[in-house]
Amino acid sequence: MNTKEIRQLFPILHQEVNGHPLVYLDSAATSQKPVSVIEAIKHYYEWDNANVHRGVHTLGxxxxxxxxxxxxxxxxxINAKSTEEIIFTRGTTTALNLVATGYARSVCREGDEIVITPMEHHSNLIPWQQAAKATGAILKYIPLQEDGSISLEDVEQTITERTKIVSITYVSNVLGVINPVKEIAAIAHRKGAKMVVDGAQSTPHLKVDVQNLDCDFYALSGHKMCGPTGIGALYGKKAxxxxxxxxxxxxxxxxxxxLYESTWKELPWKFEGGTPMIAGAVGLGAAIDFLESIGLDAIDRxxxxxxxxxxxxxxxIDDLTIYGPRNDRAGLITFNLGEVHPHDVATVLDADGIAIRAGHHCCQPLMRWLKASSTARASFYLYNTEExxxxxxxxxIKTKEYFGHAIG
Structure with a gap:
């Protein structure tokens, strides 16, 4: 299936915004949804709507x-060993908080270490800050190279015998860096630590094999991989x-x-209290069917x-600064255009029907490392074209000319 055929499957792309055909370049924030996903959710509500694991009637x-x-x-x-290792959550943020609260706070003690990087999204930074404060653990950062990548030598030096948890994004939502999480997991395990992977930006774009990566936990969001909002999953090793x-x-x-004591269900249900996101899970399943029909290798290429x-x-384009490595990067480009504020860039582009992201991208420490208060970001997915x-x-170029006084 070529890109033109794929685009036909996304109803939202066939509209005009501000008098121009829509160009959607903000899939790193949230992807658009194909007809098959929309129809799967609609079918559930029209025909199967009932609570799960409870009623013995047909709809249930x-x-x-x-x-x-x-x-x-x-x-x-994601090649988990069993469904017992898959916990449905509201998304990556909830999944990472589950690990930081449910696991880290039980294993970390004063003086232990939690290792992350400065490129982490706030959802993979703040939960570890809170876990460190609650346990007395020390939060440590693997330093970044000049282009925003990390070196395995620095990983080796930062992770010590006191490290209990290493948590790193597979793909940076700002720099486009693809981190060597398999190699990092091996280093972490050799030193007795557990490996947590933020897979929000990797799962929609790369073929993920959690057994091959040998990570201990892996978090993902449905809405970034053609699924609905409000649904995601945490993978964790069964033990x-x-x-x-x-x-x-x-x-x-x-x-x-x-009256005074309770016991919990077995995996995975002990982590899914209350009525779950049933329609969201149905939509996520349909999104996976859709992505597999295209092929993750084809999407990556x-x-x-x-x-x-x-x-x-x-x-x-003169005076345009691109952040992150020049090669071997994920499908997004974060940039600034001279001294023009990214919000102004995004506003002019929006007037031309082009949707990009502008701001700190939930990565304020990384913005300070880049010496930028905010940036603009164009992110690509399977439905985008050279056009x-x-x-x-x-x-x-039009924006540069319009704000010419602020450039150079």
């Missing part, structure tokens, strides 16, 4: 089958999840309840080619 059975079927799809998609206590309590996650083309075209890049470049 169908809803449960759809919900647990989606779990099976997630497990297969570690069995050790963890739940952090949400109530219906659905219990086995036996007495398309994005690499498109990003290389965009890097070449955008590098011709989209050409429109972006033309509009940036």
């Amino acid at each position: 059975s169908r809803a449960t089958d759809a919900y647990e079927g989606a779990r099976e799809k997630v497990a297969k998609f 570690l999840l069995q050790e963890m206590d739940p952090i949400e309590f109530g219906g659905e996650m219990i086995d036996h309840v007495d 398309h994005e690499k080619q498109l990003t290389a083309y965009a890097m070449e075209r955008m590098s011709t 989209d890049v050409d429109r972006l470049v033309a509009s940036l």
